[in-house]
Amino acid sequence: MLFYYFDNHISLLPNHGYAPTVVVNAIGPICALAYAVTATMAVWEMGRLKEGRVWDSPIVRTRLRVAINAGVPILLVSGLMLALPAALAFVQTGVRPTVSSLVLLGQQLLICVAYIAIGYGVGFWTPRLISAPILGGLVYYFVAFSVAGYSYAWRHLVGYFFEPLMFGELPTRNALLAPLVLIGAVAVASTLIWISPRHLMLRCCVAAGIAVAGVPAAYSMVQSWGASTPVVTGAAPxxxxxxxxxxxxxxxxxxxxxxxxxxxxxxxxxxxxxxxxxxxxxxxxxxxxxxxxxxxxxxxxxxxxxxxxxxxxxxxxxxxxxxxxxxxxxxxxxxxxxxxxxxxxxxxxxxxxxxxxxxxxxxxxxxxxxxxxxxxxxxxxxxxxxxxxxxxxxxxxxxxxxxx
The missing domain is CATH 1.10.390 (Neutral Protease; domain 2)
Known part of the structure; x- marks a missing residue:
């Protein structure tokens, strides 16, 4: 809430009643923090499960089921961090949300899900007191400082709305998918490492293959792009x-x-x-x-x-x-x-x-x-x-x- 009001000038940029512009202006400044908080909480939660020896107990539920249940509160927090500024912006501007604007918000929530999985993987193998703040800081730097890097590809792969959308514009399909491919591949690889106590070597090999395939696949989608996010125009009714x-x-x-x-x-x-x-x-x-x-x-x-x-x-x-x-x-x-x-x-x-x-x-x-x-x-x-x-x-x- 405070973050939204500190960046209130962003949410009030001209939008001409265009809902996707309202969403991007509202959640753009906070998405890096939301991702970092999500990853930090996931590391901490996995560490708590380890310390409680949940994985060693003869439970009926699978590790995945336990992890999903534990991840719901984390997703609610990150979802609130993203949805609340968007809702406030809609109320403040008097603009109604549209399907296309909710798609943009949905992409951010999917990235948060991926960071939960990544945080679980880090928390499973490392002490949470050390790895939780380190991963949170790295995620924040990875996202928030992407626009300061020499590589344009970096800024397109982190899921960060670093520039406002103008009226009638929407990010292209690949602009929305590229961050999901990169972060999703890392998330799936991270999950495979802890998802089961059996066949660790096989799962590590599969995880490495997914990560190795996912990173260049995502990069190939954005390598020819310039400084700005590619958009389609004429999307407004x-x-x-x-x-x-x-x-x-x-x-x-x-x-x-x-x-x-x-x-x-x-x-x-x-x-x-x-x-x-x-x-x-x-x-x-x-x-x-x-x-x-x-x-x-x-x-x-x-x-x-x-x-x-x-x-x-x-x-x-x-x-x-x-x-x-x-x-x-x-x-x-x-x-x-x-x-x-x-x-x-x-x-x-x-x-x-x-x-x-x-x-x-x-x-x-x-x-x-x-x-x-x-x-x-x-x-x-x-x-x-x-x-x-x-x-x-x-x-x-x-x-x-x-x-x-």
Missing amino acids: VVCTGKSPEVCMPEISAAKLDFVHTQAVSVARELKVAGISETPRLITDRLSDGRHQRSSTDAVWRAQLTAGVTRGDVRYQIALSSLHFPCAGPDQVIVHTASLWVATTAGEGPAYEKLLDRWAARADSNAAAVAEIKKQAREARAESRDKQQAWYEKLLADACEEAP
Whole structure:
């Protein structure tokens, strides 16, 4: 509870009503501590069973059954450490949990189960007074300091949500499975060593084989990943309406969908009359794209619809979404020129000029460039429709030819 409130700024990061973001923001800071506490308690509990000579007594229940019964309170504690911050975050933000958000929490609980098994294995063969704090410290270091290591693979294999999820994002299946493969393999190997008093050498060989196979298998899943956790986008539910164009927005902002559709139809009609582009099949909200923003195409325009509704400039956002270049890095001065002309055509020129004025205020060289941008756009608007269209098409081509 105290840990949650000390890290309250994490739980209140922007979530846009997206439940997986709420869960990750809440449990990310505490999962390393939860794993360490789980492993420490498991070592201590196994040591207690050994000191009580439970394994030497003629009991009817198997060692596994005894260990499971003893591990239930440990799992309840670790589960509470993870579930309570998530529950508090849901209450505090007013967001309802979803299946995808509970899957993220479930993965953390499975890792806790694995650490119980690892702690049992360590506690079975070592004195608990020594091994319990040592294992707890090692687990905490293994998880919490993974982001400080030189190897990106390390941070992806420990089951640590070290960065927030953006709206519409979810970790990929392999991102969730990789920590379970690594820690699960070690847990199974650890369990085989103490699970039965018979065939110790055979069980040790099998355990070694599982561990040796599990570690490279997990590493092979993450070795090509970069610094960030791989995610899939578009996971948030959306609502769509209309045709030619169809407009889609996330459920959280769908109350304004009819208004946005009306504005989208108006902007698309004005741009079509100006000869800029044909009416797109779909206009969708960039919010669902997460951190991996995609460019618009002729058929699909990607606009900041939710942000536009909030700021009152949704027409401006739709107009700019129609602009896309045939290369990845177009010349920025030409981009601004084309954007100003498109925005002016849609009746949103003053909004883009304010953006240019802020850019011009940063440096004298910017001010000169902005003056030229405004001049070219103004002169183009004075020409006939056909000349404007030809000028615009040449501008798009020049943007890629003059790109650095």
